[in-house]
Amino acid sequence: MDDLxxxxxGFQIALSWHNVGFMAIGVVLGIIVGVLPGLGGPNGVAIxxxxxxxxxxxxxIILLSSIYWGALFGGAITSILFNIPGEAxxxxxxxxxxxxxxxxxxxxxxxxxxxxxxxxxxxxxxxxTFVAPLVASFALRFGPAEFFAVFLLTFCSFIGMGRDNRxxxxxxxxxxxxxxxxxxxxxxGDLRMTFGSTELMRGxxxxxxxxxxxxxxxxxxxxxxxxxxxxxxAKIDLKVVLRxxxxxxxxxxxxxxxxxxxxxxGVTPGGAIAASFMGYGLAKRxxxxxxxxxxxxxxxxxxxxxxxxxxxxxxxxxxxxxxIPGSATAAVLLGGLLVWGLQPGPMLFVEQKDFVWGxxxxxxxxxxxxxxxxxxxxxxxxxxxxxxxxxxxxxxLIVCAIGAYTISNSIFDIWLMLVFGVVGYVFKKLDYPxxxxxxxxxxxxxxxxxxxxxxxxxxxxxxVFWANGLVTTLVLLSMMLLFWGPVGDLIAxxxxxxxxxxxxxxx
Amino acid sequence: MKQHWLAACxxxxxxxxPAAAWEPTKAIEIVVPFSAGGASDQMARTMQGIIQKHxxxxxxxxxxxxxxxxxxxxxxxxxxxAGDPHKLITTSSGIFMTPMATKLPLNWKxxxxxxxxxxxxxVLWVNAKAPYKNAGDLMAKAKTSTPPMKVxxxxxKREDNLIVFAMEKAGGVKFSYIPHTSGGQASTQLxxxxxxxxxxxxxxxxxxWRGGATRPLCVFSEKQMTYKEPVADGKSWADIPxxxxxxxxxxxxxxxxxxxxxxxxxxxxxxxxGLFKKVSEAPEWKDYLxxxxxxxxxxxxDAFVAFLKADEEKHAKLMSEAGFMAK
Numbered sequence: 001m002d003d004l005x006x007x008x009x010g011f012q013i014a015l016s017w018h019n020v021g022f023m024a025i026g027v028v029l030g031i032i033v034g035v036l037p038g039l040g041g042p043n044g045v046a047i048x049x050x051x052x053x054x055x056x057x058x059x060x061i062i063l064l065s066s067i068y069w070g071a072l073f074g075g076a077i078t079s080i081l082f083n084i085p086g087e088a089x090x091x092x093x094x095x096x097x098x099x100x101x102x103x104x105x106x107x108x109x110x111x112x113x114x115x116x117x118x119x120x121x122x123x124x125x126x127x128x129t130f131v132a133p134l135v136a137s138f139a140l141r142f143g144p145a146e147f148f149a150v151f152l153l154t155f156c157s158f159i160g161m162g163r164d165n166r167x168x169x170x171x172x173x174x175x176x177x178x179x180x181x182x183x184x185x186x187x188x189g190d191l192r193m194t195f196g197s198t199e200l201m202r203g204x205x206x207x208x209x210x211x212x213x214x215x216x217x218x219x220x221x222x223x224x225x226x227x228x229x230x231x232x233x234a235k236i237d238l239k240v241v242l243r244x245x246x247x248x249x250x251x252x253x254x255x256x257x258x259x260x261x262x263x264x265x266g267v268t269p270g271g272a273i274a275a276s277f278m279g280y281g282l283a284k285r286x287x288x289x290x291x292x293x294x295x296x297x298x299x300x301x302x303x304x305x306x307x308x309x310x311x312x313x314x315x316x317x318x319x320x321x322x323x324i325p326g327s328a329t330a331a332v333l334l335g336g337l338l339v340w341g342l343q344p345g346p347m348l349f350v351e352q353k354d355f356v357w358g359x360x361x362x363x364x365x366x367x368x369x370x371x372x373x374x375x376x377x378x379x380x381x382x383x384x385x386x387x388x389x390x391x392x393x394x395x396x397l398i399v400c401a402i403g404a405y406t407i408s409n410s411i412f413d414i415w416l417m418l419v420f421g422v423v424g425y426v427f428k429k430l431d432y433p434x435x436x437x438x439x440x441x442x443x444x445x446x447x448x449x450x451x452x453x454x455x456x457x458x459x460x461x462x463x464v465f466w467a468n469g470l471v472t473t474l475v476l477l478s479m480m481l482l483f484w485g486p487v488g489d490l491i492a493x494x495x496x497x498x499x500x501x502x503x504x505x506x507x
Numbered sequence: 508m509k510q511h512w513l514a515a516c517x518x519x520x521x522x523x524x525p526a527a528a529w530e531p532t533k534a535i536e537i538v539v540p541f542s543a544g545g546a547s548d549q550m551a552r553t554m555q556g557i558i559q560k561h562x563x564x565x566x567x568x569x570x571x572x573x574x575x576x577x578x579x580x581x582x583x584x585x586x587x588x589a590g591d592p593h594k595l596i597t598t599s600s601g602i603f604m605t606p607m608a609t610k611l612p613l614n615w616k617x618x619x620x621x622x623x624x625x626x627x628x629x630v631l632w633v634n635a636k637a638p639y640k641n642a643g644d645l646m647a648k649a650k651t652s653t654p655p656m657k658v659x660x661x662x663x664k665r666e667d668n669l670i671v672f673a674m675e676k677a678g679g680v681k682f683s684y685i686p687h688t689s690g691g692q693a694s695t696q697l698x699x700x701x702x703x704x705x706x707x708x709x710x711x712x713x714x715x716w717r718g719g720a721t722r723p724l725c726v727f728s729e730k731q732m733t734y735k736e737p738v739a740d741g742k743s744w745a746d747i748p749x750x751x752x753x754x755x756x757x758x759x760x761x762x763x764x765x766x767x768x769x770x771x772x773x774x775x776x777x778x779x780x781g782l783f784k785k786v787s788e789a790p791e792w793k794d795y796l797x798x799x800x801x802x803x804x805x806x807x808x809d810a811f812v813a814f815l816k817a818d819e820e821k822h823a824k825l826m827s828e829a830g831f832m833a834k
Contacts, residue, residue: 140720143701144685184576187686189608189663189831191576198583198611202575408573408580453685457702459654 007129010357013058014365022063023362027370030070031377035077045333057342058358064333065316065362069121069370072312076113076305077374077381081106082396084215088206089272089308091438092280094214096293096300103296110378111244112298116255116305118371123259123306124266124313125363139267144453145464149474150265151447154274156482157281158436166485168432176440179204180448187452199412206442208404208413212420213427213434215400219393220425241375244298251299254283258303262310272311273442277435279307285484313363320348320356529774531566531593538596540581542574545689546710546799547597550624550763553795557786564782566593577662579605582613588768592775595621600666600761603822608664610833615815619771622783623764623811625801629670629727631750632705632712634697635720642725642753645704646678655683659693659702661711662686664831666761667693669822670706670727672829673757697721708761709744709800725750727759734797744800762818763801764811780807 013019045064052060075090080097093113100109142150159169182193183203194200248255258279265275283303284293293300319333342352404417427434458464466472537555541547548570555568573581578601585596596618606613631642639645649656658674660667663686671684685702687693690711697705697712698720705712706727715721717739725748726732732744750757765783767776786792787805796803806814826832 140695140699143696143699184579185663186688187663189577189665189668189686190833191609202580408575449688453687456683456685457654457657459683461654 006353006357007361009354010359010361011365013354013358014062014361019059019062019358019362020365020369022059023066023366023369024373026063026066027070027073027366027373030067030072030370031074031077031374032070033067034071034074045336052336057337058355060336061333061355061359062362062366064336065359066366066369068312068333069363069366070373072121072309073114073117073370073374076117077110080109080113080301081381082215083218084396084400085210088210088438088442089276089304089312091210091214091273091435092276092304092308093301095280095304095435096295096297098218099294099296100298100301105296106381107240107378108244108298109301110381111241111375112248112301113305114371114374114378115245115248116258116302117309118367119255120259120262120306120309120311121313121363121367124263124310124316125360125367127263127267127310127314128317128363129360141470144450144457145467145471146474148447148450148454149465149471149478151274151443151450153474153478153481154278154439154443155447156478157278158439160482160485165431169436172427172432172434173436173440176437177444177448179209179437180441180444186445186449187456199410202408202410203445204416204441205407205413206438207407208417209420209441210438211400211404212417213424213438215396216417216421217424217428219397220421221428222389222393238379241378247298248302251302254287254299254303255306257282257286258306259310262307262312263314265307266311266314267317272308272315273439275311276304276308277439280304316363320359529592529772529778531564531778533593534567534569535564536569536571536594538581538584538594539570539572540574540578540596540598540601542572546627546708547599547763548572549710549799550795551597553791554783554786557789557791558782560791561785561789563785576609576611577601577605577665579609579611579613582606583611585618585766585768586613589617590770591768592771592778594768595779596766598762598764598766599627600818600822602766603819604665604826604831607823607826607832615766615819617769619767619769619776620807620811620815621765621767621776621779622787622807623762623804623814624783624787625763625796626804627708627710627761627763627799627801628732629666629706629759629761630709630712630747631724631727631755632694632697632707632716632721633703633724634700635722636700637703639724641748642750642755645724646674646680646755649678649680649682655681656704657685657702658682659685659687659696659705660707661688661690661693664826664829666759667706668831669825669829670757670759672831673759673825674755676828677756694721710798713738713800723747725753725755727757728802729758732800732802734800736797760802762814783807 014023045067052063055063075085076093076097078084079090079093080101083094083098085091085094097109097113100106155173159166159173180203182200183191184201185192191201261279261282262272262275265271265278280293280300280303283299284290287293287297287299289297289299316333342348342355348356400417401414404413405411407413424434427437454464455462464471465475537551539545539548539551551570555570558564558568573584581596582602582605585594588594598615602615605611631645633639633645639648645656658671660671662668668684668686671682674680675682685693685696687696690705690707693702693705694707694712694715696702698715698718704724705721709732712721712723716723719739722739727750729749729751731747731749734744737743765779767779784805784807787803793803795801
């Protein structure tokens with residue numbers, strides 16, 4: 001209970017007037033950063049980092065982490081309104097968020113996303129508050145084999161749980177792996193598949209691919225169908241927010257499941273991206289409305305958002321306790337800690353109590369502030385849907401292009417974005433799922449690194465993947481998820497045949 | 508083309524009025540060829556903080572990360588910016604090793620050296636629970652290990668990989684070198700006993716040392732470090748013996764310095780030499796050096812160039828012995 005009194009001291013620190021002010025400023029800046037594709041949380045935090053050098057470390061981390069919360073909330077806005085994910089973990093939010101917006105339910109989707117983010121983040125913070133030391137030592141058990149098993153689990157859950165054509169999922173996944181392999185191979189130190197081009201050396205930045213696949217291709221499709229924005233009849237006011245809230249308790253199972261998936265993935269450094277996809281995949285499988293997923297089901301917004309934020313928040317724990325950043329933004333924050341003269345690691349909790357508990361308290365308060373600010377602005381954002389599409393489309397395209405350019409100041413990336421726009425269009429026309437491609441692009445090289453690190457260490461023996469209880473459990477779980485779908489289909493098919501045969505036998 | 512023309516113009520202008528000292532006219536960009544949060548990034552951001560705090564420059568400083576292809580992205584950017592006096596790049600040994608390992612058309616002689624700010628040491632780290640008392644114990648164990656003992660480091664065919672290669676050669680043993688994407692990751696893997704040792708820089712492993720998860724065996728330098736302030740269990744950086752003194756004859760240090768693009772004027776170079784000299788004298792810089800346990804070693808002008816030449820030769824030899832040169 002020593003920790004609880006520390007937490008109250010933390011609240012006192014975080015609740016001082018100037019810290020609350022920093023929190024509000026941070027959240028607003030974060031939302032702006034999150035809305036603009038390409039700018040993103042890590043860049044936003046990196047740009048503002050130098051401003052905080054003169055500040056007291058606790059205020060500085062409150063400001064910066066509030067930018068992080070704001071960016072997390074902001075990422076959902078463009079995903080839902082324009083089908084352009086601001087961050088990797090918002091990709092899964094587009095699957096049902098955008099169809100909802102098209103159906104005129106933008107305000108409901110935004111409210112659901114923000115509230116789900118809040119619930120996810122809150123469960124992450126609670127986790128940090130109560131089990132920080134335990135969790136820290138658990139994360140240490142993750143070697144390369146265990147990391148690979150976590151990624152395998154994500155891939156398998158996607159194939160096994162998906163309701164699309166499995167061969168198409170696999171094809172899309174493989175294309176993603178291929179794209180992920182371009183650039184520097186960190187295990188051999190060699191350049192792969194760059195064909196002597198310096199532009200390809202960077203590899204395919206996930207954001208450029210995503211802006212093209214989702215944003216640009218959507219504009220192409222809409223243009224083809226005629227320049228009408230289907231969502232313009234949206235009824236937008238604060239009543240919608242309250243009505244959406246009233247409907248949320250029905251989805252408690254999804255919220256709880258996604259929170260657990262998110263916390264697990266955040267702590268066992270699987271990360272927010274894997275968590276959001278997994279949360280979505282599981283919800284699709286277990287929900288009563290699973291068949292409607294992808295067509296504008298509110299549960300399809302709640303599941304990935306809750307999981308992503310639970311993971312994003314829990315990921316700060318390994319950063320503080322071990323100095324391993326769980327995300328790019330956490331990596332920038334880590335740099336900040338060092339500049340302020342704080343050394344992350346287990347000793348931080350002992351030597352810098354005020355700082356750690358001030359930060360944890362600010363996580364509670366920052367998320368509450370974030371929720372209030374974004375909900376208050378829902379009508380404003382949803383009103384964008386009323387503007388005629390012929391005006392909005394060029395603006396979106398320009399924003400996409402700016403986003404793609406800013407990532408590494410390269411014109412080549414704008415062309416790349418357009419190429420992926422066409423690829424996305426073709427995929428949608430042929431009914432191939434885009435999500436597995438994105439998933440493989442984001443996690444593919446990490447999974448490959450982990451796999452090869454594990455094999456270098458074992459001298460090439462595959463038994464590292466069942467060498468201990470943890471990795472064996474993960475691999476078995478992956479196999480279970482992989483075969484769940486196909487076996488389920490098989491049983492259903494056998495049942496049908498059995499039923500068809502029985503009457504025949506009776507005759 | 509445009510940049511060449513600009514450079515010519517600048518040279519002409521400088522020629523006309525040689526007495527006028529050059530001053531930057533727009534924001535100065537520091538390119539960091541590694542990702543945000545890493546050691547080079549921290550150095551750049553510390554410099555940025557110092558320059559802004561003490562008002563050392565009339566223009567703002569911007570830090571830009573260009574980490575792709577092991578730093579080649581940032582180096583190519585500087586290569587393309589010949590004549591641009593508002594650009595700088597932080598460098599480490601990568602300035603020799605990236606071109607050697609990738610065969611990219613890069614050469615530090617096309618850049619303008621500004622100053623060497625410090626040298627970074629490499630330390631042999633083991634898990635706190637490991638039985639080894641010194642480097643000799645570890646090497647003896649490595650001799651009898653099958654599969655070979657796992658040693659972690661950052662990237663492939665770079666500093667850590669070279670040191671592990673040198674250790675194999677010096678001790679007549681074989682290690683499994685496991686590349687990680689950052690020193691922090693390698694350190695965490697060591698704390699979780701997934702590798703037997705790492706060759707991290709002091710700053711990359713200090714958190715786990717202080718947390719009681721890892722401990723240093725020896726430092727790969729000719730002399731012990733100088734920081735006497737206790738870090739963990741009453742021991743300081745200065746207490747770490749050299750690897751040579753423990754029978755492991757491997758020494759390696761890495762420069763940390765600043766370069767400009769090529770084709771800039773003497774005045775422009777002189778401006779930045781002056782600027783970084785002031786940075787190196789600031790109390791915050793000394794704090795930073797102590798915190799990261801960097802070896803204070805400021806050099807500019809001919810002393811820096813002489814150092815670079817010798818260091819490049821050393822790397823070329825090591826890299827070709829290890830078979831890391833791109834074919």
